[in-house]
Amino acid sequence: MTHAPAMTIDSIKRSLVGLRMPRALEVLDATLRRIEQGETDGIGALDQILLEELTLRENRRVKTALSMARLPAIKSLQGFDFAFQPSLDRNRILALAELKFIDRAEVVHLLGPPGTGKSHLATALAVEAVKAGRSVTFATLADLIASLAKAERDGTLRERIRYLCRASLLVVDEIGYLPVVPGGGNLFFQLVNARYEKSAMILTSNRGFAEWGEVFGDPVVATALLDRLLHHAVVVQIEGASYRLRQHADLVPEHVRSKALITPPPAPKRRGRPPGKATSDHDNG
Ligand code: ADP
Ligand code: MG
Numbered sequence: 604m605t606h607a608p609a610m611t612i613d614s615i616k617r618s619l620v621g622l623r624m625p626r627a628l629e630v631l632d633a634t635l636r637r638i639e640q641g642e643t644d645g646i647g648a649l650d651q652i653l654l655e656e657l658t659l660r661e662n663r664r665v666k667t668a669l670s671m672a673r674l675p676a677i678k679s680l681q682g683f684d685f686a687f688q689p690s691l692d693r694n695r696i697l698a699l700a701e702l703k704f705i706d707r708a709e710v711v712h713l714l715g716p717p718g719t720g721k722s723h724l725a726t727a728l729a730v731e732a733v734k735a736g737r738s739v740t741f742a743t744l745a746d747l748i749a750s751l752a753k754a755e756r757d758g759t760l761r762e763r764i765r766y767l768c769r770a771s772l773l774v775v776d777e778i779g780y781l782p783v784v785p786g787g788g789n790l791f792f793q794l795v796n797a798r799y800e801k802s803a804m805i806l807t808s809n810r811g812f813a814e815w816g817e818v819f820g821d822p823v824v825a826t827a828l829l830d831r832l833l834h835h836a837v838v839v840q841i842e843g844a845s846y847r848l849r850q851h852a853d854l855v856p857e858h859v860r861s862k863a864l865i866t867p868p869p870a871p872k873r874r875g876r877p878p879g880k881a882t883s884d885h886d887n888g
Contacts, residue, residue, distance in 0.1 A: 607635060626659040627652045665734055672739040675776075678726040687849070688720060690842040696724060700731045704837060705772055705803040712838045713807045718845025721807035725774050728805060732772045740770040743777040748787040751794065760790075764797050772803050779810030779818045788819035792828050799831045806832065 612635065619628040634648045643651065669677065680700055685693040704711055711728075713721040729739045742750070747767075754763035767773060783791070798804065808818075812829055816822035 607638075624656045627656040630655050668733045668738070669730065672729060672733055672741050672770075674726050674729055674739075674741050675722070676726060677730060678723045679730060680724075680727045683720060683723060683727060684846075687846060688841055688843045691720075691839070695839065696728075699728055699837070699839075702728075702732055702735055702737065705732060705737055708798075708800055708803050708835065710803065710832050710836045711805045712832070712836060713805065713841070714811070714838065715809065715841030715843070716845065717809055718847040719841040719843050720846055721809075721841065722776050723846075724839075725776060725805045725807050729772060729774050737771045738769065739772045739774065740767060741774040741776065744775050744783070744791070745777065745781050747775060747794070748783060748790055751790040752784065752787065755790065760793075764794050767794055768797050768802065770802070772805065773798065774805045774807075776807050778806055778808035779814070783819050785820065788821050788824035788828065791819075792824055792831075795828055795831050800835065804832075 612631075616628060616631065619625075619631065630652055634643070634652055637643045638645065638648050680696065683696075685691060685696075699711060713724055715721055726741070729741055732739050751760065751763060754760045795804075810818055812833070815825035815829060819825045819828065
């Protein structure tokens, strides 16, 4: 095996510093030793050094994008126990993870009682989107409305809505847990309308669509919201036990355990939609 001249190695190192390739610089010496010991050849070494650098950059990009998305926690689909939630069609969730719903600017509704994994799945899909290089924003409905209300008070509502339209995926978690403040439904509607047919959303709720009038404190706003949010929609309904309470299920009163929180809506009227398109609509999984 020939030894690379020290001058050339110094030159490579200076180039790596100039190109800001810290990981490649870090593994260079070890890689050269592997060439000397006949464990790899020049091409193999080049490939490995570049892959190391690329992996570092990719990890950094994902880390930054995940923190910018403001996810409450990092969750994965691998970490989701589908066996615990038999009403949920695993393949349907895995199909969503291919992210075509983002390209189609669809709205994914994850419905079910507390603890059934709605936020987990929404977060895991958001993580997949970030990894795939899509921009994501995650917020609870209450926080989202609070931020819109503040922007309205500050006279910056248009800018705030424009900002919230930039993400290719907006996740709105916890629709229905807290009553929406007066005027909140209207603000949310303005955002939904601005994103309508342009960019995708994932919504999670413990309440059926029939209860949205109550949730938003205004049946007219709720109807207008559902009109947008059920057009090009994927509805995933989870009807199972709470994962949080799984070890203590016997302590939970029967009327709480079995309370049917979800009332599926009558099929909404759709506009300009060819019938029989797969993957979408209310084929509850
Ligand atoms: P929800 O939003 O429906 O109230 P979460 O998604 O917050 O429920 O789930 C509650 C907790 O239980 C979270 O820590 C979540 O990661 C976990 N969890 C829920 N369902 C599952 C599951 N099927 N497999 C693994 N962990 C789960
Ligand atoms: Mg939740």
